[in-house]
Amino acid sequence: MPLENIQRPLPGIGKMASDFGGVYVANAVVAFIFAASGPVAIILSVGARGGLSESDLSSWIFGAFFVNSLISLLFCWLYRQPLVFFWSIPGAVLVGPALGHLSFAEVIGAFYMTGLLMGVLGFTGWVRRAMQAVPMPIVMGMVAGVFLRFGLDLVYSMRDDFWLAVPMALAFVALTAVPRLARVLPPVIGALIVGAVAIALMGTFDAKSEPLIAMAQPNLYRVVFSWQAMVELVVPLAITVLVVQNGQGIAVLGAAGHRAPTNAITLACGAGSMITALVGSVSTCLTGPVNAIISASGARERQYIAGMLVALFGLAFGLFSPVFTRLLLSTPKAFIATLAGLAMLRVLQTAFTISFRDRFALGALVTFLVTVADVAIFNIGAPFWGLVFGFAVSWLLEREDFRSLRAEA
Numbered sequence: 001m002p003l004e005n006i007q008r009p010l011p012g013i014g015k016m017a018s019d020f021g022g023v024y025v026a027n028a029v030v031a032f033i034f035a036a037s038g039p040v041a042i043i044l045s046v047g048a049r050g051g052l053s054e055s056d057l058s059s060w061i062f063g064a065f066f067v068n069s070l071i072s073l074l075f076c077w078l079y080r081q082p083l084v085f086f087w088s089i090p091g092a093v094l095v096g097p098a099l100g101h102l103s104f105a106e107v108i109g110a111f112y113m114t115g116l117l118m119g120v121l122g123f124t125g126w127v128r129r130a131m132q133a134v135p136m137p138i139v140m141g142m143v144a145g146v147f148l149r150f151g152l153d154l155v156y157s158m159r160d161d162f163w164l165a166v167p168m169a170l171a172f173v174a175l176t177a178v179p180r181l182a183r184v185l186p187p188v189i190g191a192l193i194v195g196a197v198a199i200a201l202m203g204t205f206d207a208k209s210e211p212l213i214a215m216a217q218p219n220l221y222r223v224v225f226s227w228q229a230m231v232e233l234v235v236p237l238a239i240t241v242l243v244v245q246n247g248q249g250i251a252v253l254g255a256a257g258h259r260a261p262t263n264a265i266t267l268a269c270g271a272g273s274m275i276t277a278l279v280g281s282v283s284t285c286l287t288g289p290v291n292a293i294i295s296a297s298g299a300r301e302r303q304y305i306a307g308m309l310v311a312l313f314g315l316a317f318g319l320f321s322p323v324f325t326r327l328l329l330s331t332p333k334a335f336i337a338t339l340a341g342l343a344m345l346r347v348l349q350t351a352f353t354i355s356f357r358d359r360f361a362l363g364a365l366v367t368f369l370v371t372v373a374d375v376a377i378f379n380i381g382a383p384f385w386g387l388v389f390g391f392a393v394s395w396l397l398e399r400e401d402f403r404s405l406r407a408e409a
Helices: 011-018 020-035 038-049 054-079 089-098 104-124 126-131 136-160 162-177 181-184 189-204 228-256 262-277 290-295 304-319 322-330 334-355 361-373 382-397 399-406
Strands: 085-087 284-288
Touching: 011 136, 011 304, 020 038, 020 181, 020 189, 020 304, 038 054, 038 085, 038 089, 038 189, 038 322, 038 334, 054 085, 054 262, 054 284, 054 304, 085 089, 085 304, 089 104, 089 136, 089 228, 089 382, 104 126, 104 228, 104 262, 126 228, 126 361, 136 162, 136 228, 136 334, 136 361, 136 382, 162 181, 162 189, 162 334, 189 334, 228 262, 228 284, 228 290, 228 382, 262 284, 290 304, 290 399, 334 361, 361 382, 382 399
Parallel strands: none
Antiparallel strands: 085 284
């Protein structure tokens, strides 16, 4: 079996205590706050658009944090690397339009099949070939198309709730303009704090009558396997996890001097996706931004401690997911839309840059246009057709780019 060997000897309590340090705590806190702010707002935005209930969203967040944090703890310990797993943000965004014509049970069925596909690719070692076979510009054209609505919602929020959205955006810009300050207070966190202050001053927090403190009671969902959901979601979900999310995470770790176990990571994403699907969570992935933060400083051989700390924070967040879900849903709609839009800005910029920078630009453009048009064909959503038509156009008109891609592989 082509899974990478774990790093022995496994660290015991004494070794982990000696590797512990303030820099790893600080990195873990910043990384976790990042994961628990903008990305959670994206889940809530997608879920609200798709008609999910507060109970559905709380269960989704429980699986995204609690289950994936257990996987993160295990992998950080086994491989002694900062290997933190959360959920696929592009995958979550793909779910939003699908919920307009698919039931949640059908979407969850697609989560299971995506997990099974990734598990097979990781177990057999075929994942590297699969990742190399898909042109990144075409994939990112789809990502840009599905993420565009978050950028537009950010603009609409400034129009609809000026005194909330604009101060949040200004805080984001101000922190981004001062990199030294941004390392201490990430721009998305600064925007969240400014938004919370604005909501308090304006008195627009809509407190619910339910008790605020509550432990997670995750839902167990009935699953429906439909061909429509399989065709529409499985391939795009698998591509966004393996190529976009895991590709980014592995590259980040490689730049920090780590040798990430690609096959084992893929198998973990497959197994994690099937487990989190039980409670309605989107597919598991190796997170890029969080691993980038915790591998940015400190001794490389001790950075796994920061990963384990992030996982412990994630376990607590998942256990109390109803609290955080209720708090965020009690804020004005513009708060979540602004926070999600700001969190997406850099990702959207990267998607456009990769799509139209060099090769496969025409295929990427077709993919983007078809995805943004959001026209379903045979009741199958636009992101799938964007990939199909974009790949076909590149295959017909950009053959030289394919030859270059094969030569590099």
